[in-house]
Amino acid sequence: MKWKSFAIFLASLGLALAASVAARAHHSFGVEYDENKPVTLTGTVTKIEWTNPHSFVYIDVKDASGKVTNWRFEGFPPTVLYRSGWKRDVTMKVGDEITIFGWQSRVGGPWGHSRSITFKDGKRLYFGPSPGLGGGSDSSPNLPAPSTQQAH
Numbered sequence: 826m827k828w829k830s831f832a833i834f835l836a837s838l839g840l841a842l843a844a845s846v847a848a849r850a851h852h853s854f855g856v857e858y859d860e861n862k863p864v865t866l867t868g869t870v871t872k873i874e875w876t877n878p879h880s881f882v883y884i885d886v887k888d889a890s891g892k893v894t895n896w897r898f899e900g901f902p903p904t905v906l907y908r909s910g911w912k913r914d915v916t917m918k919v920g921d922e923i924t925i926f927g928w929q930s931r932v933g934g935p936w937g938h939s940r941s942i943t944f945k946d947g948k949r950l951y952f953g954p955s956p957g958l959g960g961g962s963d964s965s966p967n968l969p970a971p972s973t974q975q976a977h
Contacts, residue, residue, distance in 0.1 A: 858938040860956045862929040870921045871895060875903040875913055882917070882939065882952065884925065898927050898939035900953035910950055917942065928956065 868884035880900045885893050900906070903913070910916070917923065927939035939952040 857930060858928045858956070859931045860928055862931075862937075863926070864929050864937055865924065865926045866896060867922065867924045868896065870917060870919050870923060872919065873917060875906075877902045880906060880952070882923075882925070882942070884923065886935075894935050896925075897936040898925055898952070899937070900939045901951070906952070911952075916950070917944070921945075925952070927953065 866884065866886045868886035870882060871885050872881075872883040874881040880903055882898050882900065884896050884898070886896055887893050901909070907913075922945055924943040925939050926941045926943075927937040929937045938956075940955060941949050942952045943949040
């Protein structure tokens with residue numbers, strides 16, 4: 826009987842530790858990104874990661890002097906993207922030119938949290954939630970009209 830109780834205790838402990846690691850790995854918007862650092866960038870898609878718990882899109886952005894910087898933007902998980910109209914390897918592909926709106930990392934650098942992606946034909950889709958909302962609501966007050974301004 827002691828072994829059964831001990832095995833149940835170990836299994837419970839293992840599950841609790843596993844759950845705490847997953848909870849820490851999934852961060853809130855405010856921990857990593859700054860709502861006061863909005864960015865709108867136009868660039869060429871270099872990589873797309875359809876991963877859980879977040880998808881990522883990487884774009885090469887050329888500044889006024891011609892220097893190219895590769896930016897990484899975090900977004901919804903693949904299931905949410907699919908439900909909101911995205912199709913893997915169809916909607917957006919490596920080589921596509923896009924304009925992305927989002928918020929830069931708190932520590933600066935070329936990474937951010939995306940909100941929307943606008944394609945050359947003018948079609949705009951949500952790639953990530955607004956700060957604090959956690960969803961893909963069209964009523965977000967934080968979704969400006971896309972532009973081609975560069976981040977500073």
